[in-house]
Amino acid sequence: MIEQRMERSITYKDLLTQRQYLKLIAANVINRFGDSVDTIAFSLMVYTLTGSATWVALIFGCNALPTILFQPFAGAIVEGLNKKYTMVISDIGRGFVVGITAILLISGLLNPWILLALTFMNSTLESLRIPAGIAIVPKILDKSLYTHGLSLNSTMQQTVGILGLAVAAAIIGVFGIGTAILIDAITFIASAIIILFIQTSEDKQERIKLDLKGYLHTLSEGFFYLKQAKVVFAICILGGFMSIFFIPINAMMAPYTTDTLGLSSIGMSVAGICSTIGMGTGAFLFPTLRKRFTARNIFILGGMMIGVCYLIWVGISFYADHISLIYILLAMTMFVFGFFASFIQSVVGVSFMEHIEEKYMSRVGAIFNAIATSTTPLGSLIVAGAMLFLSVNQLFIVTGICTIVLFTGMLPIKVLKQL
Numbered sequence: 001m002i003e004q005r006m007e008r009s010i011t012y013k014d015l016l017t018q019r020q021y022l023k024l025i026a027a028n029v030i031n032r033f034g035d036s037v038d039t040i041a042f043s044l045m046v047y048t049l050t051g052s053a054t055w056v057a058l059i060f061g062c063n064a065l066p067t068i069l070f071q072p073f074a075g076a077i078v079e080g081l082n083k084k085y086t087m088v089i090s091d092i093g094r095g096f097v098v099g100i101t102a103i104l105l106i107s108g109l110l111n112p113w114i115l116l117a118l119t120f121m122n123s124t125l126e127s128l129r130i131p132a133g134i135a136i137v138p139k140i141l142d143k144s145l146y147t148h149g150l151s152l153n154s155t156m157q158q159t160v161g162i163l164g165l166a167v168a169a170a171i172i173g174v175f176g177i178g179t180a181i182l183i184d185a186i187t188f189i190a191s192a193i194i195i196l197f198i199q200t201s202e203d204k205q206e207r208i209k210l211d212l213k214g215y216l217h218t219l220s221e222g223f224f225y226l227k228q229a230k231v232v233f234a235i236c237i238l239g240g241f242m243s244i245f246f247i248p249i250n251a252m253m254a255p256y257t258t259d260t261l262g263l264s265s266i267g268m269s270v271a272g273i274c275s276t277i278g279m280g281t282g283a284f285l286f287p288t289l290r291k292r293f294t295a296r297n298i299f300i301l302g303g304m305m306i307g308v309c310y311l312i313w314v315g316i317s318f319y320a321d322h323i324s325l326i327y328i329l330l331a332m333t334m335f336v337f338g339f340f341a342s343f344i345q346s347v348v349g350v351s352f353m354e355h356i357e358e359k360y361m362s363r364v365g366a367i368f369n370a371i372a373t374s375t376t377p378l379g380s381l382i383v384a385g386a387m388l389f390l391s392v393n394q395l396f397i398v399t400g401i402c403t404i405v406l407f408t409g410m411l412p413i414k415v416l417k418q419l
Contacts (some may be wrong), residue, residue, distance in 0.1 A: 026194050032164070036162075039168070040085050040168040041172055050178070084132075088196055090128045101115065103178075107175065107304065121396075138379070140200050147287045150349055153206070155280045168180060245306055248399045260393065261326055263330075267326075286350075290350075298343045302341065309333050310403065314396050314397055
C-alpha cells in the first residue's frame with residue numbers, strides 16, 4: 001500500500017530533478033524532428049525513384065535487417081563500451097550516411113541499389129545506438145520515474161514530430177526531397193553534440209573486456225537471462241507482434257495516399273501529423289490510464305483498435321471523389337491509430353524497463369530489439385510479394401481482420417497479467 005501511494009504521488013514535475021535525462025530527451029527530440037521530415041521525404045524518394053510499391057516494401061524491410069543480424073551481438077559489445085560515446089559515434093556515423101544519400105539524390109546519382117546499401121549501413125549503425133540508448137537510461141533516471149520519464153520522452157518526440165511533418169511538405173515543395181533528407185542528417189549531428197554534455201558515471205569495473213571469450217560469455221549470459229525471465233521473453237514476442245501490424249501502413253503510406261486516395265504529399269503530411277498527435281496524446285495519458293487499467297488490457301485494446309483502423313481506411317477510399325471529406329476522415333482515423341498505437345508501445349517499453357536488471361540492460365535490450373524487429377523484414381517481404389497480387393485496400397482488409405483476431409486471442413494468456 002505504501003509503494004502504491006508513493007507511485008500515485010509521482011507527477012511529471014518530478015522529472016525536473018533528472019537533468020541528465022532531460023538532456024537525453026532534448027537529443028531525442030531533435031532527432032525526432034529530422035526523422036519526421038525524413039519520414040515523408042524518404043517514402044516519396046523511394047516511390048519516385050522506383051515507381052514500385054514492391055521496392056518500397058523491400059527497402060523498408062532492408063532497414064530492419066541489420067537489427068536482426070547484428071543487434072544481439074552489438075548489445076554484448078556495447079556492455080564493454082562507454083554508452084554515451086557509443087551513442088555519439090553512432091549518431092555522427094548515421095548523419096554522414098544520410099548526408100551522402102541526400103547529396104547523391106540531389107546530384108542525380110542515386111539509384112535503388114545504392115539506396116538499399118546506404119539504408120543497410122544506416123541501420124547497422126543504429127544497431128549499436130539502440131542498446132546503448134537503452135542502457136544509459138537507468139544511469140540517468142530514477143527507477144521510480146520510469147513510467148513518467150518514458151512517457152514524457154515519447155510525448156515530446158511526438159509533439160516535435162508534428163512540427164516536422166507539418167513543414168515537411170513545404171520543405172519538399174520549395175527545396176526538394178534532397179534538402180529534406182539533408183535536414184535529417186544535420187539533426188543526427190546536433191543530437192550527438194547534446195549527448196556529449198550528458199554526465200553519467202559508468203563503473204569501469206563493470207566494463208567487460210572486449211576479447212572473444214569475454215564477448216561470447218557476455219552474449220550467452222544475455223540469452224540465458226532472457227530464457228529464465230518469462231515475462232521479458234513475452235515482452236520481446238509482443239514487440240514482434242507490434243512491428244508486424246505497423247508494416248502495411250508504414251510501407252504503403254505513399255501508395256495509399258497518392259494512388260488509392262489521389263492525394264499529394266500534403267495528404268501524407270496530414271496523416272503523419274494526426275497520427276503523431278494521437279501518439280503524443282496517448283503517451284501523455286498512459287501513466288494515468290495504467291493506474292486504472294491493467295497493462296494487458298491496455299495492450300490488447302490498442303491492438304484491436306489498430307485492426308479497426310485498417311478496415312476504416314479501406315472504407316475511406318470509396319469517398320475518393322470528395323477530397324475534403326477524405327482529408328477529414330483520414331485525419332480522424334490516423335489520430336485514433338496513433339492514440340492506440342502509443343498504448344502498445346508504452347506497455348512494451350515501460351514493462352521492459354521495469355523487468356530488466358540494469359547490468360543486463362544492453363544485452364537483453366539488443367536481443368529484445370532483434371526479436372521485436374525480426375518480423376519486419378519477413379513482413380515486408382510478404383507485403384512486397386502480396387502487392388504483386390493484391391491492391392492496397394485488399395492488403396489492409398487482410399491486415400485488419402488478422403490484427404483483431406490475434407489481439408483478441410491474447411486475452412487468455414496468463415503471463416501477460418504480469419506486464
